[in-house]
Amino acid sequence: MLIPRLDAVRPIRVPTVRDDRGALSAIEAGIHIPFAVARIFYMHGMTADRGGHAHPDTEQCVLAVAGSLRLQLTDGISHAEYRLDDPTQGLYLPPMVYIDIRDISADAVCLVLASTHYVPDGVIRSLPAYLEAAAAS
Numbered sequence: 001m002l003i004p005r006l007d008a009v010r011p012i013r014v015p016t017v018r019d020d021r022g023a024l025s026a027i028e029a030g031i032h033i034p035f036a037v038a039r040i041f042y043m044h045g046m047t048a049d050r051g052g053h054a055h056p057d058t059e060q061c062v063l064a065v066a067g068s069l070r071l072q073l074t075d076g077i078s079h080a081e082y083r084l085d086d087p088t089q090g091l092y093l094p095p096m097v098y099i100d101i102r103d104i105s106a107d108a109v110c111l112v113l114a115s116t117h118y119v120p121d122g123v124i125r126s127l128p129a130y131l132e133a134a135a136a137s
Contacts, residue, residue, distance in 0.1 A: 067108030
């Protein structure tokens with residue numbers, strides 16, 4: 001039986017201070033995001049769609065710190081799309097949400113804060129495998 005997980009996806013407002021020098025945005029684990037950060041990575045210079053996978057044990061906060069992109073999410077029951085184009089607005093993803101990243105602008109920089117270290121064998125890399133794993137959980 002599939003367990004709905006998209007109910008836990010939610011926007012994250014990144015506190016931002018602006019003055020005549022520009023803007024400073026800061027995210028604090030346990031305050032703005034509900035997990036301790038074990039890994040930070042960012043994607044840039046993207047020339048093709050990304051994602052196409054799910055992390056069974058990883059919480060994430062995804063932000064477009066430059067440019068724009070569209071996240072297509074599914075939990076095997078529901079589907080949702082989110083456009084990220086504001087560096088002060090992120091998206092919290094609970095574990096076991098399948099993600100595709102599309103419509104990536106040429107100047108996009110996608111920053112991801114993750115609750116776990118990367119384990120290549122721990123990633124579900126196809127939608128059929130995801131649906132099978134989600135149904136078994």
